Amino acid sequence: DTGVSQNPRHKITKRGQNVTFRCDPISEHNRLYWYRQTLGQGPEFLTYFQNEAQLEKSRLLSDRFSAERPKGSFSTLEIQRTEQGDSAMYLCASSPSGTGSGYEQYFGPGTRLTVT
Amino acid sequence: QKEVEQDPGPLSVPEGAIVSLNCTYSNSAFQYFMWYRQYSRKGPELLMYTYSSGNKEDGRFTAQVDKSSKYISLFIRDSQPSDSATYLCAMSAMSFQKLVFGTGTRLLVSP
Numbered sequence: 001d002t003g004v005s006q007n008p009r010h011k012i013t014k015r016g017q018n019v020t021f022r023c024d025p026i027s028e029h030n031r032l033y034w035y036r037q038t039l040g041q042g043p044e045f046l047t048y049f050q051n052e053a054q055l056e057k058s059r060l061l062s063d064r065f066s067a068e069r070p071k072g073s074f075s076t077l078e079i080q081r082t083e084q085g086d087s088a089m090y091l092c093a094s095s096p097s098g099t100g101s102g103y104e105q106y107f108g109p110g111t112r113l114t115v116t
Numbered sequence: 117q118k119e120v121e122q123d124p125g126p127l128s129v130p131e132g133a134i135v136s137l138n139c140t141y142s143n144s145a146f147q148y149f150m151w152y153r154q155y156s157r158k159g160p161e162l163l164m165y166t167y168s169s170g171n172k173e174d175g176r177f178t179a180q181v182d183k184s185s186k187y188i189s190l191f192i193r194d195s196q197p198s199d200s201a202t203y204l205c206a207m208s209a210m211s212f213q214k215l216v217f218g219t220g221t222r223l224l225v226s227p
Contacts (some may be wrong), residue, residue, distance in 0.1 A: 004159075042206070042216070042218050042220055045214035048213075056213075058214075103167070107152070107159040
């Protein structure tokens with residue numbers, strides 16, 4: 001396992017359709033984060049899991065967005081009734097836990113979403 | 117005002133130059149600091165991470181944190197054209213918390 005993987009890498013969808021993205025974190029990393037990045041901006045936090053528990057959600061995460069991590073391994077992010085404003089790069093990151101070290105976050109390649 | 121401020125650049129330097137990239141922040145609770153490199157249409161790649169104040173060196177990269185001034189820096193020695201990318205600073209208050217990012221500085225290293 002060489003890093004965080006995300007699928008699909010690119011997704012083009014029509015406004016109003018539902019889309020689902022998958023993230024596989026680095027093995028044994030029990031913290032998983034979703035971020036969204038638009039052109040010319042840094043990533044913005046969406047939500048965070050510790051194992052299977054979703055511990056924090058951003059106000060950016062409207063009720064059209066839902067994220068799960070059912071067995072504490074991979075995670076999915078679903079967007080329902082997509083809007084053009086949802087077009088962005090969706091990034092997943094994972095982090096080891098523990099005191100001292102284990103605060104750094106490693107990012108995947110991202111899923112680029114285009115809503116037409 | 118954003119919590120983390122970063123000059124978007126672009127910063128253009130000749131190959132071999134020493135590059136200085138900087139961020140300022142307003143939240144005094146931040147104590148975990150990271151620098152990422154991001155190539156166009158790729159995910160951020162972790163370069164350096166530091167806790168609290170001080171310096172950390174790794175190869176051509178040096179990260180500095182001055183919590184009293186709320187200022188962090190990344191220095192790149194002997195810059196190469198392959199270093200041309202966007203550099204993002206990121207920070208958090210607790211080890212497990214979300215990262216707050218700057219907008220990124222675009223660096224161009226010319227041969």
